[in-house]
Amino acid sequence: MKEQLENIYKNAMAEIEKISNINEVEEIRANYLSRKGQLNEIKKGLKDLSDEDKKIVGSLANKISQDLEIALKEKFDIFYKKELDEKLANERIDVTLSGKFVPQGKIHPLTSTIEEITSIFQTLGFSVTPTEFSPEVETEYYNFDMLNVPKDHPARDVQDTFYTTVAPNVVLRSQTSDAQIRSMEGKNPPIRIIAPGRVYRNENINARKNNFFHQIEGLYVDKGITFGDLKGVLNEFIRIYFGESRPTRFRNSFFPFTEPSAEVDVQCIMCHGKGCRTCSGTGWLEVLGAGMVDPNVLKGVGIDPDVYSGFAFGMGVERLAMLKYAIDDIRLFFNNDERFLKQF
Ligand code: DAH
DSSP states (O other): OHHHHHHHHHHHHHHHHHOOSHHHHHHHHHHHHSTTSHHHHHHHGGGGSOHHHHHHHHHHHHHHHHHHHHHHHHHHHHHHHHHHHHHHHHTOOOTTSOOOOOOOOOOOHHHHHHHHHHHHHHHTTOEEOOGGGSOSEEEHHHHTGGGTOOTTOGGGSTTTSOBOSSSTTEEEOSOTTHHHHHHHTTOOSOEEEEEEEEEEOOOOOOSSOOSEEEEEEEEEEETTOOHHHHHHHHHHHHHHHHOTTOOEEEEEEEETTEEEEEEEEEEOTTTTTSOOTTTTTSSEEEEEEEEEEOHHHHHHTTOOTTTOEEEEEEEEHHHHHHHHHTOOOGGGGTSOOHHHHTTO
């Protein structure tokens, strides 16, 4: 056995001497040192030897294993470095090659407008509702009934609102005001939220109207909220969004879910108040609707209108973006023409 071992050692060392690449290192290791390798085969025979021989042959076998390991490692290091050097030399990067053009993506102007408006209201203490508070496929109950919109109101007409075939009374919501109801139901004031989202209306599409667009709804309910709070918050929003130099005005109006109601106008960006086609000659453009939450709406969601009051508002995102950037056609937002989108 000793002789066998010495032969194995001699053969292995001779083979190792001739190694010319890394693969051969692994082949030789497998052949001699692996579980099924030649050395292990011999070690299996140790059990038949006398105790004394076992010791001698065993330690010789171990010594041979170690020596082969060391010799193989040496070869491995040499060829590993050699192959790495060759690879590095061949794969040198040519820094003079011209680069590949990767067009840079941009945030859509509607998304950035929503983000901008949202963050203004966040600094004023409003938080954004979870998206499940304002689903785009909505029931008439949330879109109209709970908002005090009478059954015969023209907004409910199929001429104005898209009805679905999903189930009776299921509509594509026509306003984000549904989020008001979902934010109040089962909750106790103070409630101070904004809810951005997409709404749908059965419109003839033209430069000013599309059959879907975006709104941001706001609601603040607590003890002692007044119209003064409404004006303060909305004036502050407009000042931050449009800058100091854009005159605004509050006009009385009507919405079923607010009493009293108002509309807020901003001076026309196209003609600076002189009157033009965009503002139909008035010099003003409406940017949002607002008002004090109607007591009926509060009652409907179980909030006592004798204890609490609140204000609400709703604004059109496209409108606000068009007014800020002097965009004269709402359809530009949805055509995905890069020449338009690149400007933001
Ligand atoms: N929902 C109204 C619309 O789509 C906008 C609006 C008006 C929202 C007054 C409000 C509000 O919250 O108080 O025209």
